[in-house]
Amino acid sequence: MEALEYRERPVGVFDSGVGGLTVAREIMRQIPNEKIVYFGDTARVPYGSKSRETVTRFSEQIVRFLQTQQVKAIVVACNTASAYAMDALEKEIDIPLIGVVKPGAKVAAETTKNGRVGVIGTEGTIGSGIYSSYIHQIRPEVQVTGKACPLFVPLVEEGLWEDPVTDEIASRYLSELIDIGIDTLILGCTHYPLIRKTVGRIMGDGVTLVNPAYETAVELKALLSEHNLLSPSPPALGENRYRFYVSDAAEKFKRFANSIIKYGILSAKTIPIEEY
Amino acid sequence: MEALEYRERPVGVFDSGVGGLTVAREIMRQIPNEKIVYFGDTARVPYGSKSRETVTRFSEQIVRFLQTQQVKAIVVACNTASAYAMDALEKEIDIPLIGVVKPGAKVAAETTKNGRVGVIGTEGTIGSGIYSSYIHQIRPEVQVTGKACPLFVPLVEEGLWEDPVTDEIASRYLSELIDIGIDTLILGCTHYPLIRKTVGRIMGDGVTLVNPAYETAVELKALLSEHNLLSPSPPALGENRYRFYVSDAAEKFKRFANSIIKYGILSAKTIPIEEY
Numbered sequence: 001m002e003a004l005e006y007r008e009r010p011v012g013v014f015d016s017g018v019g020g021l022t023v024a025r026e027i028m029r030q031i032p033n034e035k036i037v038y039f040g041d042t043a044r045v046p047y048g049s050k051s052r053e054t055v056t057r058f059s060e061q062i063v064r065f066l067q068t069q070q071v072k073a074i075v076v077a078c079n080t081a082s083a084y085a086m087d088a089l090e091k092e093i094d095i096p097l098i099g100v101v102k103p104g105a106k107v108a109a110e111t112t113k114n115g116r117v118g119v120i121g122t123e124g125t126i127g128s129g130i131y132s133s134y135i136h137q138i139r140p141e142v143q144v145t146g147k148a149c150p151l152f153v154p155l156v157e158e159g160l161w162e163d164p165v166t167d168e169i170a171s172r173y174l175s176e177l178i179d180i181g182i183d184t185l186i187l188g189c190t191h192y193p194l195i196r197k198t199v200g201r202i203m204g205d206g207v208t209l210v211n212p213a214y215e216t217a218v219e220l221k222a223l224l225s226e227h228n229l230l231s232p233s234p235p236a237l238g239e240n241r242y243r244f245y246v247s248d249a250a251e252k253f254k255r256f257a258n259s260i261i262k263y264g265i266l267s268a269k270t271i272p273i274e275e276y
Numbered sequence: 277m278e279a280l281e282y283r284e285r286p287v288g289v290f291d292s293g294v295g296g297l298t299v300a301r302e303i304m305r306q307i308p309n310e311k312i313v314y315f316g317d318t319a320r321v322p323y324g325s326k327s328r329e330t331v332t333r334f335s336e337q338i339v340r341f342l343q344t345q346q347v348k349a350i351v352v353a354c355n356t357a358s359a360y361a362m363d364a365l366e367k368e369i370d371i372p373l374i375g376v377v378k379p380g381a382k383v384a385a386e387t388t389k390n391g392r393v394g395v396i397g398t399e400g401t402i403g404s405g406i407y408s409s410y411i412h413q414i415r416p417e418v419q420v421t422g423k424a425c426p427l428f429v430p431l432v433e434e435g436l437w438e439d440p441v442t443d444e445i446a447s448r449y450l451s452e453l454i455d456i457g458i459d460t461l462i463l464g465c466t467h468y469p470l471i472r473k474t475v476g477r478i479m480g481d482g483v484t485l486v487n488p489a490y491e492t493a494v495e496l497k498a499l500l501s502e503h504n505l506l507s508p509s510p511p512a513l514g515e516n517r518y519r520f521y522v523s524d525a526a527e528k529f530k531r532f533a534n535s536i537i538k539y540g541i542l543s544a545k546t547i548p549i550e551e552y
Contacts, residue, residue, distance in 0.1 A: 043330045044320050054319045054524040154430040168441055248330040274550050 008231050010035035010243070011220070012071035014062045017045035018253060019153070019190030020077030021260045023100060026217035027075070028242070028263060031224070033231040036242045037069045041273060043247035046153060047080040048122025048189065055124065059085040063092050064276040065245070072229050075220060076100065079121050079188050079212070083128040096223050101125075103219040104186050104212030105134030109142060111208050112184040116143050118177040118207075120199075121188030123148045131186055145180055149173045149189075156191045157256070166195060170202050178203065186210045194260070244268040278348075284507050286311035286519070287496070288347035290338045293321035294529060295429070295466030296353030297536045299376060302493035303351070304518070304539060307500070309507040312518045313345045317549060319523035322429060323356040324398025324465065331400065335361040339368050340552040341521070348505050351496060352376065355397050355464050355488070359404040372499050377401075379495040380462050380488025381410030387484050388460040391418050394453040394483075396475075397464030399424045407462055421456055425449045425465075432467040433532070442471060446478050454479065462486045470536070520544040 013024050017040045024038050039062050041047075047055045059081045066074055073096040076082045076089065082099030089097055108117050108131070119131040126146040135142050151169050160166045177185065185207050187193055193211050200209055224230045235241045242263065246253045250268040257265045289300050293316045300314050315338050317323075323331045335357045342350055349372040352358045352365065358375030365373055384393050384407070395407040402422040411418050427445050436442045453461065461483050463469055469487050476485055500506045511517045518539065522529045526544040533541045 043326060049525075049528075050319060051525045151430055151434055154427055158427055165441055165444055168444075249325075249327045252325075 004232070006072060007229055008035070008235075009070050009072040010037045011224075012037050012039070012066035012069065012074040013077045014039040014041070014059075014066065014074070014081075015078040015190060016041050016047040016080065018042075018157075018256045018260070021257055022190050022193045023075060023077035023213040023216055024242075025261050026213045027220060028261070030217040031221050031230070033234050034224075035231070035235055035239075037066060037071055037245070038242065039066060039245045040253055041247050042249050042253055043273065046122070047078060048124050048153065049150065050124065052084040052124075052128075055081055056085040056088045059089060060092055061273050061276040063089050065271065065273060067093065069243075071095065073097070073220070073224060075216065077190060077213075077216070079190060080124040083125045083130040096227055096229070098216065098220055098223055100190070100212040100216045101130050101188075102134050103215035104188065104210055105131050106138060107215045108184050108186050108210045109135045109138040111210060112142060114181065114183045115139075115141060116145070116180060116182045116184075118180070118182040118185045119144060119146045119188045120149050120152075120173065120177075120185065120192065121146070122153070123150060125188050131188060145177060145182065147173055147177060152189065152195065153191045156194050161195050162198065166198050167202070170195070170198050174199070174202050182207060184208050184210060186212065188212065245271050247271065247273040278504055280508070282348060283505055284311070284511075285346050285348040286313045288313050288315070288342035288345060288350040289353045290315040290317070290335075290342065290350070290357075291354040291466060292317050292323040292356065294318075294433075294532045294536070297533055298466050298469045299351060299353035299489040299492055300518075301537050302489045303496060304537070306493040307497050307506070309510050310500075311507070311511055311515075313342060313347055313521070314518065315342060315521045316529055317523050318525050318529055319549065322398070323354060324400050324429065325426065326400065328360040328400075328404075331357055332361040332364045335365060336368055337549050337552040339365050341547065341549060343369065345519075347371070349373070349496070349500060351492060353466060353489075353492070355466060356400040359401045359406040372503055372505070374492065374496055374499055376466070376488040376492045377406050377464075378410055379491035380464065380486055381407050382414060383491045384460050384462050384486045385411045385414040385418060387486060388418060390457065390459045391415075392456055392458040393418055393420050393460045393462065394456070394458040395420060395422045395462045395464045396425050396428075396449065396453075396468065397422070398429070399426060401464050407464060421453060421458065423449055423453060428471065429465065429467045432470050437471050438474065442474050443478070446471070446474050450475070450478050458483060460484050460486060462488065464488065521547050523547065523549040
């Protein structure tokens with residue numbers, strides 16, 4: 001058992017920008033005793049259209065920053081970074097590290113009845129084939145079909161969560177997956193839970209949506225428990241429970257963040273991530 | 277008059293990504309004797325939603341890189357960088373420097389008959405009020421109305437140049453400008469010339485579209501002439517006329533670039549821009 005003081009350290013969570021807040025939100029809900037240090041790389045967002053090398057370099061810098069914040073574990077709350085950088089990050093640190101892809105893949109493999117799973121995400125995540133690899137480790141016979149949906153993130157960030165335009169774009173992106181007859185769809189980008197109603201309506205009742213943000217919080221709790229790292233009690237009154245850092249435009253981040261998380265984000269601090 | 281060798285140096289052109297290629301294309305058309313070194317910051321694209329400080333820091337690094345390529349002049353082929361960083365960049369260098377905003381503003385001020393001008397662009401460009409400032413230097417009585425159109429860049433990059441979705445989004449963004457009764461509209465982002473047909477159809481025949489890419493090439497020619505820097509003859513056969521550099525994903529850049537520029541982009545090289 002680690003010393004109490006160590007167990008009370010925060011969990012580090014990072015994303016290319018605001019999307020990972022859907023993961024932070026699930027952690028807040030499921031393990032409310034935990035403190036969180038969140039980093040959003042708003043100076044270099046998005047990651048989804050960039051190369052493995054670049055996304056890995058950016059992720060390594062962020063992990064080095066998070067370690068300066070004495071985190072006890074790190075959550076890679078970005079599907080693209082989870083798809084590209086996990087191996088490199090594991091070499092960088094010796095604290096528990098968890099991405100969003102593996103938990104999402106596991107639940108999808110367990111969920112599908114007809115053996116046909118769809119994955120939607122960024123170009124990077126889909127191009128990497130990472131969800132397919134993890135699913136096949138569990139059930140090699142499952143047929144996994146990926147579809148990149150580059151417009152979903154801009155549509156979400158423009159606030160068009162329920163809108164005829166989002167419906168139209170989603171219908172186009174998803175038609176191939178409907179034709180294949182998938183019964184399980186992984187929302188493989190942290191922005192997508194925000195348009196899950198639209199996606200669910202288009203896919204129909206027969207398709208189960210898997211939200212890796214939710215599954216990641218479940219896995220994180222198990223992982224912390226396994227390492228005897230769960231915080232035994234809520235942070236003391238007046239303590240800074242959730243801290244937010246960004247690489248650019250902290251005010252703008254705060255506005256969007258407050259539309260996702262209801263706990264009240266008191267402040268976000270800008271740090272020069274390139275120097276880490 | 278500068279030595280011949282100096283006049284035969286290339287012009288540096290930079291943008292946050294591929295958009296500035298619409299400016300490079302105009303330079304190729306209007307002053308075909310000139311060699312070009314183009315840099316697209318594909319690792320950190322887009323700039324339009326980022327802060328003045330960050331866009332300025334990125335632009336300074338790029339200008340330092342371009343200087344290592346012995347350029348004789350620099351074109352800031354990105355509206356957001358032109359809106360935020362010109363003053364800082366002028367301090368950095370002593371060769372001629374030109375942005376896309378001033379030439380576009382000048383022509384808009386000369387074009388409007390009813391004194392009502394619209395500007396569309398990124399959040400950064402519109403928020404800066406830079407087009408308005410330049411127009412008012414020439415004609416203080418002109419009423420300038422800006423409208424940020426954050427979805428246009430992703431729609432262009434998704435290839436939806438002619439599409440009902442682009443029509444619908446454009447109708448929403450532009451309705452305010454139609455209501456105001458503008459007679460001149462500045463396409464204040466380098467991606468927008470690629471959807472000028474859509475924008476033109478929605479605005480109607482009574483509205484003149486100003487393309488700063490075109491006007492910037494005109495101004496560049498005048499500026500080079502003024503400084504006795506025009507290249508007197510085309511580059512020798514076999515010489516590398518146009519060189520392309522990016523900070524990430526050179527192959528992807530090449531594919532998109534070849535859809536914009538018909539001269540054939542033989543190669544694009546990736547360089548670590550953060551180190552400049």
